[in-house]
């Protein structure tokens with residue numbers, strides 16, 4: 325079982341990691357230590373690989389800093405579930421291969437709940453029930469299948485959208 | 496079929512007609528990165544993609560602006576890497592410390608053209624819509640892939656049409672237009688959409704840049720002003736780029752400029768907007784005039800007009816950071832700088848300054864800063880218990896004079 329970490333609406337990238345703690349100002353090695361350092365100091369010391377973030381709308385708004393999703397990835401966050409994501413954060417996470425699901429579970433789950441993510445079945449199982457997660461478009465699944473856009477590009481030497489099927493979804 | 500400006504530009508960049516909602520690969524005319532992200536881009540290129548010579552150096556740009564000049568050994572080392580990379584790759588569009596903020600230079604130095612697609616590893620790349628380019632912010636990996644391939648993937652956004660009517664009153668600024676819009680549509684109102692500003696003919700290039708830059712604060716992917724004579728004066732506009740009747744807009748929003756007052760965004764959210772006159776009990780410790788949103792010559796001139804012959808209030812620090820070297824030079828030549836200095840303001844090296852809380856005006860616990868920037872998130876400019884208010888240059892100048900947030904019409 326993994327822990328669910330709950331956050332509210334409009335969690336901006338300065339809350340995920342302030343600009344002062346960027347790898348540019350500190351170092352890439354320390355990135356995981358600074359996740360939510362001011363917003364929620366208990367997060368980084370206690371988060372475990374496989375834990376899940378459940379948040380409110382517009383998660384990741386603000387800066388384009390890819391070290392924000394990368395910090396969460398380095399903490400081992402297995403998925404982020406929110407009703408909506410800010411667009412740059414959304415594409416950064418897709419590119420890095422972090423599973424994102426557009427669903428509103430903030431009213432259903434509480435911080436500290438146990439959860440088990442089943443990516444194959446597209447569901448999150450908690451003591452409160454089984455929560456279906458919407459399937460991402462084929463395009464996103466194609467990137468995730470390779471573990472991120474860089475790995476995808478190295479394998480196919482093109483972007484996924486150029487192949488039949490992968491780019492035909494519309495969001 | 497009629498298309499929005501974004502659909503037209505992205506169709507040309509994709510080499511096939513595309514419509515809102517489609518995923519496509521587009522050619523990137525200009526990809527840019529900055530001092531703080533360049534080392535990550537270089538790492539992705541060298542270590543992950545194994546690319547040692549990028550194919551289109553003439554389509555790249557690098558700016559040393561976020562901590563410029565370097566404030567520490569870590570930032571200095573990163574900048575050495577960026578400089579070295581630009582030289583070895585033959586990237587001519589390299590702008591070192593003191594030249595100015597990336598977005599200002601992209602337009603000022605004509606690095607981006609009407610009808611083209613430009614991406615930057617900085618969210619305010621939407622600024623380029625001021626000259627009818629499709630500009631959008633992306634992350635490290637996207638910019639590295641654009642450096643490596645000249646292309647990127649994206650989803651063609653739906654478009655919201657904003658119709659501006661009426662005339663701005665004196666001392667009301669383009670910043671107030673965008674704060675007004677934020678208060679109506681909120682910080683996520685345009686998520687994943689493009690915005691077209693119609694009726695902006697009377698607005699200067701600088702004001703258009705302010706508008707387009709702040710569309711990011713509403714979650715937009717791009718913000719564009721339709722091309723007109725001002726755009727053509729900047730650079731040739733492709734024949735095919737024009738407003739088409741019957742284009743499919745997701746929504747139409749009307750803004751009457753006659754009714755807009757000087758406004759302020761209160762901490763900790765950009766859409767937390769109230770009239771400046773309602774904040775007369777808010778004392779400020781620091782006033783910051785600068786950033787890619789409001790650090791241009793017209794912004795310095797607007798502040799100087801209010802500050803001329805007056806002194807800023809005791810106990811207030813007023814930091815002015817021109818958006819570029821050219822802005823600083825012009826302000827020095829036309830006397831604006833002397834007016835600002837005579838009023839008690841101080842001037843920093845052109846660049847981002849304290850906007851992102853790294854140097855040149857970081858604020859401490861319990862302090863209050865009124866900034867002409869674009870973000871007032873908790874901890875953005877320094878201590879998490881400091882407060883950031885956002886306004887136009889005119890409100891900033893009036894506030895510096897009184898030491899409390901002030902409607903410039905009272906001066």
Ligand code: SF4
Nearest residue numbers: 619786787847850851
């Ligand atoms: S001035 Fe501020 S918002 Fe603009 S690019 Fe620099 S840090 Fe970002």
